[in-house]
Amino acid sequence: MNWSDSFLAILKDNDVRLISYVPDNVLTPLLKGVTADNYFLPVGATREDEAIGTLSGAYMAGLRGAAMMQTSGFALVGNTLASLVVPYQIPAIMVISERGTMGEFNIGQSLVARTMRPTLDALGIAHHTLTDTATMPFIVDSSIKQAFATQAPVAFILSPLLTGGNPAAHAKLKV
Amino acid sequence: MSSKRPLTKTMSRTALTRTLVQKLKRDEAVIGGIGNTNFDLFAAGHRPQNFYMLGSMGLACPIALGVALAQPDRGVIALEGDGSILMGLGCLATIANLKPRNLTIIIWDNALYQITGKQPTATSAATDIVAVARGVGIATSEWVRDEAHFEKLIDRRFDEGGPALLAVKIDDAPGQGQTPRDPALIRNRFMKGLGAARAGALDA
Numbered sequence: 001m002n003w004s005d006s007f008l009a010i011l012k013d014n015d016v017r018l019i020s021y022v023p024d025n026v027l028t029p030l031l032k033g034v035t036a037d038n039y040f041l042p043v044g045a046t047r048e049d050e051a052i053g054t055l056s057g058a059y060m061a062g063l064r065g066a067a068m069m070q071t072s073g074f075a076l077v078g079n080t081l082a083s084l085v086v087p088y089q090i091p092a093i094m095v096i097s098e099r100g101t102m103g104e105f106n107i108g109q110s111l112v113a114r115t116m117r118p119t120l121d122a123l124g125i126a127h128h129t130l131t132d133t134a135t136m137p138f139i140v141d142s143s144i145k146q147a148f149a150t151q152a153p154v155a156f157i158l159s160p161l162l163t164g165g166n167p168a169a170h171a172k173l174k175v
Numbered sequence: 176m177s178s179k180r181p182l183t184k185t186m187s188r189t190a191l192t193r194t195l196v197q198k199l200k201r202d203e204a205v206i207g208g209i210g211n212t213n214f215d216l217f218a219a220g221h222r223p224q225n226f227y228m229l230g231s232m233g234l235a236c237p238i239a240l241g242v243a244l245a246q247p248d249r250g251v252i253a254l255e256g257d258g259s260i261l262m263g264l265g266c267l268a269t270i271a272n273l274k275p276r277n278l279t280i281i282i283w284d285n286a287l288y289q290i291t292g293k294q295p296t297a298t299s300a301a302t303d304i305v306a307v308a309r310g311v312g313i314a315t316s317e318w319v320r321d322e323a324h325f326e327k328l329i330d331r332r333f334d335e336g337g338p339a340l341l342a343v344k345i346d347d348a349p350g351q352g353q354t355p356r357d358p359a360l361i362r363n364r365f366m367k368g369l370g371a372a373r374a375g376a377l378d379a
């Protein structure tokens with residue numbers, strides 16, 4: 001099974017149905033899978049903080065969700081994590097495609113990427129960098145279970161090692 | 176659609192929040208936005224289906240959307256200030272496209288960031304929230320003319336007829352209550368009020 005099908009199967013196994021997102025090239029196979037499967041309830045948000053707000057509301061009303069975004073989208077959500085997710089103890093599942101590293105051509109992406117792990121660490125939010133299809137299922141499945149059991153958020157960072165990175169970036173770098 | 180703001184009476188958020196809360200008969204979920212909005216919701220009398228936002232300015236509508244999607248048979252009402260909705264107008268477009276029939280949004284428009292020192296917001300001049308809402312696709316959006324009109328508009332089932340947006344011109348008074356500053360407790364009680372809490376011996 002490829003990484004994205006495997007990832008979605010784990011979300012399903014854990015009853016994670018609502019998928020709020022702002023797209024990224026690297027997320028395309030995940031988002032295609034979500035829209036193709038009517039188990040999932042996709043919510044196309046206009047901003048990543050909005051996506052996390054909707055996921056939080058859904059969780060409190062009994063529906064589990066995950067928010068998908070790219071690295072620069074994560075940079076928009078610091079206040080939402082600090083004032084909603086962490087203090088209200090919302091097990092927000094965040095799926096972040098890692099841009100800005102290993103072949104990035106966009107300097108803005110590479111700079112904002114450096115703020116991601118320090119922000120997660122400062123807020124004490126567990127995060128796991130997913131690099132291969134062999135270890136990914138165990139990490140994701142067990143961490144989602146831990147998030148709901150302990151009512152704490154978790155971030156999964158999709159490394160280019162797992163996803164192959166941004167195809168557009170590779171094309172640009174060849175030039 | 177007219178770009179001119181209709182003539183509406185300037186009303187009281189404290190009084191109208193009370194009117195709303197007294198009208199609710201079907202355990203509707205109510206999400207109170209940052210500051211004065213949730214202070215007045217709390218002042219109107221706590222109910223188990225109330226959620227109070229102690230931060231995350233601008234997210235009352237996205238949170239309410241999540242509740243509405245998770246429990247499509249429950250009416251859900253988002254209360255939000257004009258400054259707060261202006262921070263994230265995009266959520267109105269998201270809501271317009273998802274069309275949750277059980278979601279109603281009420282905007283308390285004092286044309287101010289009241290709580291931070293009464294600085295003017297964009298609605299004090301060119302911006303009309305109802306026109307914005309209609310423009311992004313929330314067709315059922317209107318200005319509330321006066322208290323009687325408000326009562327008439329909320330005299331309905333909230334689990335259908337949405338998404339709808341009501342904008343209310345209000346005065347510059349602060350909120351009257353003081354919501355307990357305990358996010359974990361608020362979350363826990365809200366989940367219990369929605370029947371979504373984990374079962375536990377402590378609830379016995």
Ligand SMILES: Cc1ncc(C[n+]2csc(CCOP(=O)(O)OP(=O)(O)O)c2C)c(N)n1
Pocket residue numbers: 079209210211212230231232255256257258259260285287288289290291296
């Ligand atoms: C992201 C963010 N920016 C700024 C603030 C400061 N702040 C708190 S409440 C508020 C004003 C909210 O205005 P509005 O929604 O119109 O409500 P009002 O105070 O007028 O009742 C502001 C600017 C904040 N808490 N968070």
